[in-house]
Amino acid sequence: MKLLYLLIIAALLTACGGKKDDKKDGGSDTTQQQNKAKGNTISFTQEQNKNGGIDTGKLPMHLLNATISVNGQVDVPPENLIAVNVPMGGFLKRTTMLPGEHVLKGQVIAQIENQEYITLQQDYLTSVSKITFLKQEMERQKVLSQQQASPLKLYQQSQSEYNSELAQAAGLAQKLRMIGIDSKKLTPATIRSVINIPSPITGYVSQVNVSVGKFTNPTDIVMELVNTDDIHAALTVFEQDISKIAIGNTVDIKLPSVPGKIYPGKIILIGRVLDSTRSVMVHCHFLKTDKNLLPNMFIQANINTKPQNTMAVPDAALVNFSGQKGIFLAIKKGNNTLYSLVPVKTGVTQDGWNQITLNKPELKDGTFVLKGAFSILSALKNTGDDSE
CATH class of the missing domain: 2.40.30.170 (Efflux pump adaptor protein, beta barrel domain)
Structure with a gap:
């Protein structure tokens, strides 16, 4: 009877020990559950922070060569884009230029014909001839005036006519220069109705706007050249x-x-x-x-x-989660740390540093993960998978 009583007491003690072990096992389950994620937020213990090599701090400023x-x-x-025109107009007699063709400075790119060119050359030669006569007449009147054989008025009149003709010849010479005719080399034997249009630069023909036989006005662009x-x-x-x-x-x-x-x-x-x-x-x-x-x-x-001194984080702080760049905000909760993923926009990347812009600027003074972000991201992904 005493033996039976001892066996019953031993059985009861064994049963009580089994219940205590069950409670211990249940406590272990609670510890595992604290890593469960809620959205993009996860909690880490001090030991997990140490094992993950996690460092936190304020967002640093860093010098980056921005682009x-x-x-x-x-x-x-x-000065390298030239529109070629004809100052006095005329008919295009000849050109061989095509878009893309290379030309040298001074090379003839077109020939223009106009009967007015002949008239202009005639007027110049006539004016030069009159200048010779008027100069002789002025000198003669000067001598007569000095000898009081002729009124001073006649000398002054001849002088005025001479100066007026000089101005006329100078103006005609400038017009000839505009159409490429050297007035100093002009003689009755060299009068012509066709003038050459030289290229003002070395370059390429970019556009031809006229065709042979077409009349071009002074404001018309014959062709365009580019260097x-x-x-x-x-x-x-x-x-x-x-x-x-x-x-x-x-x-x-x-x-x-x-x-x-x-x-x-x-x-x-x-x-x-x-x-x-x-x-x-x-x-x-x-x-x-x-x-x-x-x-x-x-x-x-x-x-x-x-x-530029800009807000930036090292590579170890930046993660890519679901196609979104982000960094982890760290908030102390007792002995644990709560990590929340904060989306950011990235800019310049240089020497392991990444320029960032917070989507929520009001968080800039918070504490963020500067090292070990991948450990948090890995735990967040694994816990998210478990919850599913």
Whole structure:
């Protein structure tokens, strides 16, 4: 009987011990549950922070060489883009020029015919002949006036006529020069009705606007020439970026039609008036060019600005979650730390640092994860999978 009593007591003690163990097991389950995520937020213990190598602090400022992405086109200085016209008009007698053809400065690019050219040359030669006669008459009247054999009035009149004819001849000589005729070499034997139009620059024919036999007025553009030796990039920079650039900034220029090639450049001029699109034109000199660069071609460029002190985080603080860049906000909750993913926009990336802009600027003074963000992201993803 006493033996039976002892066996019953032993059985009861064993049962009580089993219940205590069950409670301990239940406590372990509670510890595991504290990592459960709610949305993009997760809680870490002090031990987990240590194991994940997590460091936190205020968002730092860092010097970064910012770049500004802009668009534009290949342009040429005004002195390298020439519109050829005929000052006195005439019929186009001959031209062999075609768009894209190379021409040299002084090369004949067209011949123009007009009967008025003949009249102009005749008038000049007649005026020169009259000048010789009037000069002799003025000198004769001067002698007679000095000898009191002729009134002073006649000498003054002959002097006036001589000076007037000199002015007439000078004006006609300038008109001849405008149509390419050297008045000093003009003689009755060299009078002609056809003049040559020389190229004012070395370059290429970009456009031909007339055909042989067509009359061209002085205001008509016969053809257009362009010198591509001094092309530059005309870039459109919007208002918010104007203060970030300066003359001398380097530029990396790309042609969409030539992928993978970069043309180095340098800013030489910045516009001073905003246009209707709230932008200015910035002109850049190409440091290297080739035959692929043609006027009016569309280009893309990155302007390299001076280093700027900007809000930035190291690579170890930036994560990509569901296609969204973000950093973790750290909030102490007793002995644990609550981490919440905050979306950000990234800018310049340089030497392991990333320029950021908070989608919620009011959080800028908070405490954020600066190292170990991937450990938090991994736990967030794994816990999210478990909850599903």
